[in-house]
Amino acid sequence: MPRVVPGYKKQARETIMDSASQLFFELGYHGTGMDDIASKIGVTKGTLYLYFRSKEELLIETCRRNMLLLEDNLNNTISNDFMDSVEKFFKEELKMPDYIKFHWIFALGEIKSNQYVHKILTDSYRKYIEILFNKIEELKSRGEIPKEADSQSLSKMLIAFHNGILVSMMQGLDENDAISIFKAGITNILNGSSLVK
Amino acid sequence: MPRVVPGYKKQARETIMDSASQLFFELGYHGTGMDDIASKIGVTKGTLYLYFRSKEELLIETCRRNMLLLEDNLNNTISNDFMDSVEKFFKEELKMPDYIKFHWIFALGEIKSNQYVHKILTDSYRKYIEILFNKIEELKSRGEIPKEADSQSLSKMLIAFHNGILVSMMQGLDENDAISIFKAGITNILNGSSLVK
Amino acid sequence: MPRVVPGYKKQARETIMDSASQLFFELGYHGTGMDDIASKIGVTKGTLYLYFRSKEELLIETCRRNMLLLEDNLNNTISNDFMDSVEKFFKEELKMPDYIKFHWIFALGEIKSNQYVHKILTDSYRKYIEILFNKIEELKSRGEIPKEADSQSLSKMLIAFHNGILVSMMQGLDENDAISIFKAGITNILNGSSLVK
Amino acid sequence: MPRVVPGYKKQARETIMDSASQLFFELGYHGTGMDDIASKIGVTKGTLYLYFRSKEELLIETCRRNMLLLEDNLNNTISNDFMDSVEKFFKEELKMPDYIKFHWIFALGEIKSNQYVHKILTDSYRKYIEILFNKIEELKSRGEIPKEADSQSLSKMLIAFHNGILVSMMQGLDENDAISIFKAGITNILNGSSLVK
DNA sequence: CATGAATGAGACTTCATTCAT
DNA sequence: GATGAATGAAGTCTCATTCAT
Numbered sequence: 001m002p003r004v005v006p007g008y009k010k011q012a013r014e015t016i017m018d019s020a021s022q023l024f025f026e027l028g029y030h031g032t033g034m035d036d037i038a039s040k041i042g043v044t045k046g047t048l049y050l051y052f053r054s055k056e057e058l059l060i061e062t063c064r065r066n067m068l069l070l071e072d073n074l075n076n077t078i079s080n081d082f083m084d085s086v087e088k089f090f091k092e093e094l095k096m097p098d099y100i101k102f103h104w105i106f107a108l109g110e111i112k113s114n115q116y117v118h119k120i121l122t123d124s125y126r127k128y129i130e131i132l133f134n135k136i137e138e139l140k141s142r143g144e145i146p147k148e149a150d151s152q153s154l155s156k157m158l159i160a161f162h163n164g165i166l167v168s169m170m171q172g173l174d175e176n177d178a179i180s181i182f183k184a185g186i187t188n189i190l191n192g193s194s195l196v197k
Numbered sequence: 198m199p200r201v202v203p204g205y206k207k208q209a210r211e212t213i214m215d216s217a218s219q220l221f222f223e224l225g226y227h228g229t230g231m232d233d234i235a236s237k238i239g240v241t242k243g244t245l246y247l248y249f250r251s252k253e254e255l256l257i258e259t260c261r262r263n264m265l266l267l268e269d270n271l272n273n274t275i276s277n278d279f280m281d282s283v284e285k286f287f288k289e290e291l292k293m294p295d296y297i298k299f300h301w302i303f304a305l306g307e308i309k310s311n312q313y314v315h316k317i318l319t320d321s322y323r324k325y326i327e328i329l330f331n332k333i334e335e336l337k338s339r340g341e342i343p344k345e346a347d348s349q350s351l352s353k354m355l356i357a358f359h360n361g362i363l364v365s366m367m368q369g370l371d372e373n374d375a376i377s378i379f380k381a382g383i384t385n386i387l388n389g390s391s392l393v394k
Numbered sequence: 395m396p397r398v399v400p401g402y403k404k405q406a407r408e409t410i411m412d413s414a415s416q417l418f419f420e421l422g423y424h425g426t427g428m429d430d431i432a433s434k435i436g437v438t439k440g441t442l443y444l445y446f447r448s449k450e451e452l453l454i455e456t457c458r459r460n461m462l463l464l465e466d467n468l469n470n471t472i473s474n475d476f477m478d479s480v481e482k483f484f485k486e487e488l489k490m491p492d493y494i495k496f497h498w499i500f501a502l503g504e505i506k507s508n509q510y511v512h513k514i515l516t517d518s519y520r521k522y523i524e525i526l527f528n529k530i531e532e533l534k535s536r537g538e539i540p541k542e543a544d545s546q547s548l549s550k551m552l553i554a555f556h557n558g559i560l561v562s563m564m565q566g567l568d569e570n571d572a573i574s575i576f577k578a579g580i581t582n583i584l585n586g587s588s589l590v591k
Numbered sequence: 592m593p594r595v596v597p598g599y600k601k602q603a604r605e606t607i608m609d610s611a612s613q614l615f616f617e618l619g620y621h622g623t624g625m626d627d628i629a630s631k632i633g634v635t636k637g638t639l640y641l642y643f644r645s646k647e648e649l650l651i652e653t654c655r656r657n658m659l660l661l662e663d664n665l666n667n668t669i670s671n672d673f674m675d676s677v678e679k680f681f682k683e684e685l686k687m688p689d690y691i692k693f694h695w696i697f698a699l700g701e702i703k704s705n706q707y708v709h710k711i712l713t714d715s716y717r718k719y720i721e722i723l724f725n726k727i728e729e730l731k732s733r734g735e736i737p738k739e740a741d742s743q744s745l746s747k748m749l750i751a752f753h754n755g756i757l758v759s760m761m762q763g764l765d766e767n768d769a770i771s772i773f774k775a776g777i778t779n780i781l782n783g784s785s786l787v788k
Numbered sequence: 789c790a791t792g793a794a795t796g797a798g799a800c801t802t803c804a805t806t807c808a809t
Numbered sequence: 810g811a812t813g814a815a816t817g818a819a820g821t822c823t824c825a826t827t828c829a830t
Binding site for chain 5 (some may be wrong): 033034035045046054055139
Binding site (some may be wrong): 016026027028029030031073082106108109110111112113122124125126153156157159160161162163164165167168170171173177180181183184185187188189191192 | 224226303306307308310359361366374376378382
């Protein structure tokens with residue numbers, strides 16, 4: 001690890017979190033040793049403790065960072081042309097490495113046993129709802145979605161559908177299928193939006 | 198534990214799998230000790246090894262059994278009136294204890310590191326697709342769904358949406374919301390089915 | 395196990411000791427489980443405790459019995475024609491199953507940690523010396539061995555040589571070689587007996 | 592344990608092997624716990640695993656090292672005056688701690704159940720034969736042993752006799768007796784060597 | 789007489805964490 | 810800042826022994 005560099009500490013933390021992310025995703029949190037994380041980036045175990053107080057802190061920080069990366073993608077890609085931007089959003093997401101884009105699926109395994117992970121995931125869920133809610137309201141005001149539609153419910157449906165597709169990918173759904181049913185599903189959900197009371 | 202009872206051994210295995218299921222779900226696979234599983238049902242560690250060769254075997258058998266319980270619910274509730282039965286299916290599912298209905302979410306955490314869990318989950322995915330595919334073909338033949346709809350894609354969308362809702366519940370979506378958006382979403386997806394090429 | 399037979403209990407103990415002997419020899423004392431011993435003869439673990447108070451008792455009794463079998467062979471084969479009888483003795487010994495003829499080699503591994511095994515082996519050593527001592531004195535009185543020879547030392551040499559050959563067999567010496575060097579060695583030792591002061 | 596010393600790791604391994612050797616000899620391999628080995632040298636169990644991957648590796652390395660120590664003694668003491676050097680060899684051997692000089696006797700207990708121990712012991716046997724064979728051929732060429740003697744057989748006899756005496760010592764033969772019959776026996780075997788066909 | 793379910797102590801091994809260097 | 814030796818608690822699994830049936 002290089003040092004005496006401004007922001008060095010921050011960079012080192014990132015490097016460690018990358019390593020941890022990948023391994024947590026592949027081996028699970030408990031299945032991953034501090035040794036594994038360290039040797040993957042060519043340092044020794046002890047070094048990790050210079051940057052993170054404990055393995056749990058590393059988990060939490062990693063979790064938080066990865067959720068932010070995913071949210072960033074939503075914020076960066078969503079635009080006025082909704083259908084266009086959902087496609088762009090999803091394609092960008094699929095370009096991310098598995099250990100980022102599927103990160104929250106791994107994290108769900110820790111949600112019951114770690115209050116911090118729990119908070120990160122539920123907060124994130126609320127944030128997604130909020131972002132989509134606002135977008136949908138905007139679409140309503142532009143007349144692209146009927147005013148009677150329930151924006152709350154629509155947001156939740158869109159999120160559920162999106163997450164469900166990622167889960168399906170882990171169970172064998174291939175990427176091209178994922179993209180095509182993602183677009184079709186989103187369209188159907190929005191088209192049928194007047195039905196939601 | 199009573200003994201010298203016909204089917205006793207099978208019953209004992211079930212008891213152990215119930216205990217394991219709950220704890221795996223709450224603490225994660227690696228976070229759960231054989232001690233925990235044993236003492237939850239009032240026996241000692243050693244006893245578990247009379248019924249399962251190893252902790253991994255216990256994981257796999259538990260996984261397999263729980264997936265079957267979920268599939269059973271689908272098979273038992275699906276009927277001619279599709280919209281009626283999806284509602285029934287989902288309500289029955291929600292009645293199951295968390296450690297059963299959310300079981301596969303926990304299992305996803307092991308999917309990368311255990312080939313048997315991987316197979317169970319991917320096989321299950323394929324089975325769900327097949328069941329829904331057949332049902333949809335039937336609906337098509339009865340004219341309830343346009344013939345142009347792609348049954349494969351529709352099945353995958355329905356599954357993704359369903360799974361996504363369960364994931365959302367773990368992130369804070371409440372049960373009543375879940376039911377109402379489940380019904381609405383399924384309706385929308387099916388109504389828009391003609392759009393899927 | 396058949397029962398209601400006179401001497402049944404004795405017979406059952408023999409059967410168990412045979413099983414134990416073989417396994418102790420193949421897997422070592424600690425490497426052998428009560429389960430292994432029991433299942434080899436088609437009974438369950440619990441049964442063994444009807445015949446032996448503990449695994450240690452089983453070890454000791456097995457040890458004692460096997461040493462007696464080996465001594466019996468010496469007593470049965472030794473006769474007036476010494477050179478003839480040593481050959482007969484050795485050939486008979488080689489016919490015994492490995493777990494009997496090499497038994498004491500296995501037992502040496504327990505000699506330091508079990509006082510009873512220790513006593514059995516040292517007693518046996520003294521008995522062998524005594525038997526050979528008497529035989530050699532007899533040979534001396536018949537003039538077949540010079541009177542100046544030290545019968546004690548000769549006995550010890552013969553025993554050492556014999557045991558050393560069995561040890562060599564476990565290290566790869568083949569049976570035919572064993573027989574030929576056994577005869578030659580015994581001859582040489584006796585021939586040179588006048589040299590022992 | 593001191594550290595950051597050149598060769599520290601090697602030294603630590605030696606210390607551990609010494610501890611293991613003694614305990615294996617006294618309590619047997621299975622009778623010895625990693626705890627015992629560790630606490631004898633004032634470290635904790637975990638430390639052992641920094642130097643040996645497993646208990647079995649520790650056994651094998653210990654076995655190998657001890658056999659080498661014994662071979663070294665043979666190589667270091669054998670010289671032109673054969674009778675003189677056999678005595679020196681044996682006296683040096685007797686000076687070694689019990690857990691070294693009797694090590695192979697303990698190891699024989701594992702020979703049937705561990706292929707590596709098996710190989711170490713059989714290889715060692717072959718090496719001893721080779722060393723002695725060469726020495727005897729040399730003695731023949733110097734006319735100290737009749738040319739008709741079979742060097743192979745003689746080597747095997749000498750080894751058997753030597754090993755048999757060590758076995759006898761474990762069964763109660765005292766050291767002085769051992770030395771005197773060792774010398775006498777070797778002499779007799781060599782003197783009678785012309786008889787071996 | 790025989791079983792086999794259950795035990796519980798103890799085995800080997802791993803691993804997050806600490807700390808002297 | 811980084812190391813790596815050491816720890817000790819905890820994990821999985823085994824096994825001699827007991828006892829109700």
